[in-house]
Amino acid sequence: MAVADFAPGAVAEPQDEPHATGLRDDAFRERMAMLGLCSPALLLVLVVLVSPVAWLFWLSFLANDGSLSLEHYERMIASKSYARIFWTTFQVSTLTTMLCILIGYPLAYFLSQLPPRAAAICLITVLLPFWTSLLVRTYAWLVLLQRKGLLNNWAIELGLWDEPVKLVHNMTGTLIGMTHIMLPFLVLPVYGAMKSIDRDYLKAASNLGASPVSAFWQVFFPLSLPGLFAGALIVFVLCLGFFVTPVVLGGGKVIMVSMRITDNIELFFNWGAASALGVVLLALTMGTLYAASRLLRLDRILGEGNG
Amino acid sequence: MRNWLNAPASETQITHGQRLWLYVLAGIIMILLVAPTVIVIPMSFSASQYLEFPPREWSTRWYDHYFASAEWMSATWTSLTVGTLTMLVATPLGVMAAYGLHVSNFRYAQFIFITLITPMMVPIVLIGIGVFYVYVQLRLVNTILGITLAHSILAIPLVVIVVGAALKTYDMNQERVARSLGATRLYAFLAITLPQIRFSVITAALLAFITSFDEVVIAMFISGGDNSTLTRSMFNALRDQIDPTIASISTIMVLVSTTLLVASQIFGKDKGK
Numbered sequence: 403m404a405v406a407d408f409a410p411g412a413v414a415e416p417q418d419e420p421h422a423t424g425l426r427d428d429a430f431r432e433r434m435a436m437l438g439l440c441s442p443a444l445l446l447v448l449v450v451l452v453s454p455v456a457w458l459f460w461l462s463f464l465a466n467d468g469s470l471s472l473e474h475y476e477r478m479i480a481s482k483s484y485a486r487i488f489w490t491t492f493q494v495s496t497l498t499t500m501l502c503i504l505i506g507y508p509l510a511y512f513l514s515q516l517p518p519r520a521a522a523i524c525l526i527t528v529l530l531p532f533w534t535s536l537l538v539r540t541y542a543w544l545v546l547l548q549r550k551g552l553l554n555n556w557a558i559e560l561g562l563w564d565e566p567v568k569l570v571h572n573m574t575g576t577l578i579g580m581t582h583i584m585l586p587f588l589v590l591p592v593y594g595a596m597k598s599i600d601r602d603y604l605k606a607a608s609n610l611g612a613s614p615v616s617a618f619w620q621v622f623f624p625l626s627l628p629g630l631f632a633g634a635l636i637v638f639v640l641c642l643g644f645f646v647t648p649v650v651l652g653g654g655k656v657i658m659v660s661m662r663i664t665d666n667i668e669l670f671f672n673w674g675a676a677s678a679l680g681v682v683l684l685a686l687t688m689g690t691l692y693a694a695s696r697l698l699r700l701d702r703i704l705g706e707g708n709g
Numbered sequence: 710m711r712n713w714l715n716a717p718a719s720e721t722q723i724t725h726g727q728r729l730w731l732y733v734l735a736g737i738i739m740i741l742l743v744a745p746t747v748i749v750i751p752m753s754f755s756a757s758q759y760l761e762f763p764p765r766e767w768s769t770r771w772y773d774h775y776f777a778s779a780e781w782m783s784a785t786w787t788s789l790t791v792g793t794l795t796m797l798v799a800t801p802l803g804v805m806a807a808y809g810l811h812v813s814n815f816r817y818a819q820f821i822f823i824t825l826i827t828p829m830m831v832p833i834v835l836i837g838i839g840v841f842y843v844y845v846q847l848r849l850v851n852t853i854l855g856i857t858l859a860h861s862i863l864a865i866p867l868v869v870i871v872v873g874a875a876l877k878t879y880d881m882n883q884e885r886v887a888r889s890l891g892a893t894r895l896y897a898f899l900a901i902t903l904p905q906i907r908f909s910v911i912t913a914a915l916l917a918f919i920t921s922f923d924e925v926v927i928a929m930f931i932s933g934g935d936n937s938t939l940t941r942s943m944f945n946a947l948r949d950q951i952d953p954t955i956a957s958i959s960t961i962m963v964l965v966s967t968t969l970l971v972a973s974q975i976f977g978k979d980k981g982k
Contacts, residue, residue: 432813433813436808436809436810436812436813437809437813437817437818437821438809439805439806439808439809440805440806440809440810440821440825442802442805442806443802443803443805443806443825443865443869444806444821444824444825446802446858446861446862446865447824447825447827447828447862447865448824450840450843450858450859450861450862451827451828451831451836451839451840451862452824452827453843454836454839454840454842454843455831455835455836455839457839457842457843458835458838458839458842461842505738508731508734508735508738509734509735509738509739511731512731512732512734512735513735515718515719524735524739526970526974527739527742527743528739528742529970529974530742530743530746530966530967530970531742531743531746533919533966533967533969533970534746534962534963534966534967535922535923535940535959535962535966536923536925537923537925537940537943537944537947538746538749538959538962538963539745539746540947541749541943541947541955541956541959542745542746542748542749542959543745544947545749545752545760545956546745546748550759552748552762582741582742582745585742586742601719601720602720604719604720604721605720605721607721608720608721608722612721613721614719614721614722614723614727617721618721639830642832643831643832643833643834643835645833645834645925645926646925646926646944649948650944650947650948660832660833660834663834663835663838664834664837664838664929667838667841667930673838673842676838677838680832680834680835680838680839683832683834683835684831684832684835687830687831687832688830691830
């Protein structure tokens, strides 16, 4: 009954045993009912996500003749082409994350300094790409960056370069497209963190004689770091598994893990190899998230120690 | 103008003039964020086989081509159907889960929450091939039901997070009052709680729709034939060549997402009242 909600602390009153058990039973039943509400969503996730991934995990340990083996993993370690793919994936993810930080941090800072109404209007420029299909945005970059595209035409007219430069179907195009697509994922958490910084700290800093520049670097920047860290983490992890943009803008020259996985399925029908790669990709993603959560917790402990 | 440049811009007495570089930089970044998608719109009205900006000759031939093509129309229809169904599946399931997690002080609630949001963390390609493998056995490949269920697990985390955040700021005592006055739990939720979190529920539903509507990778594996989604067909067309028809479809998709964004902004506005 509703009483259990009001006084969860009173459940374990030692004096009147029968009431206590009754309340405890009610509380238990209530909890189970509430958990029951989660079960349809949970069931769907278990059937459509967890069980297939578990299957792939199993498949990755089966050799092509059906016996248990580490064949696929061994090949992954031995083969140079796999090493190159992992290196490319790491490179693209790191560079994109760095570009997003360099471009996104100033933008988030600018937004956080605006009065609410102006900020709401400017935020639309971040939200609009966020809501627009990534396929559409990738296509737009393909059109802009191609050999006879807008960017080459304008640059030649302006005299920046004489010949059309190859801007797409390579690493450059991939990085441009991915940075554009990932930017909102960085700007939004950083902006949120910046908005929650108490402005009185900055007033205090300048009152005590800090120049605007040192007030920023010594007070504002450290306080915005958790947001920046969270944003960078999201971008990095999303980049690790990215597929569409590198396929379209990389033109076969930038091969990431996710692309090799689909090739293994679509071209070679090699489920074992694809699964093994997928398991490693998943492990890398989860490992990054776990390491980051540990680091963040450490950061919080250290922060409390200092404060 | 001079006054504004010399006026302090923040708590640290820095002036707008000293900060001009930041304004210019932010302006350029904001233009770069929006321009690529916006520029496709005029280009889609170009008459030539090569996309030009600004177009030398205007025409709607690529739109005509899109609307006349049975293949594109069927793909659009599939995407709209799957998007709507995903919204109808993910929103109630997500709201139920968010409510259950919020009310329950069960010690495994955190674990359930993490399980529900794993689809956001698992690389999408892995979900794609995993779902494909299981669907082959269940004969769900290339079916509307199959795509809807797969897209729903992508949308549920968003619904749980958005609605969960709204419930955190909502005062549960209101519902308790209603129940102490004799309302059943369900009635109290529908009559008292739901109306107050409805803006978040609507936003969550729109997000669920757009998640499905824009999804490419899973659709690439499990949608095909008559039930090929719009994004899947676009992706295939993109891999082959730059077909100007894509520009007209892109324009329509930008229109759809802008409408949804505006809708979410209008509904979201009352949230902070």
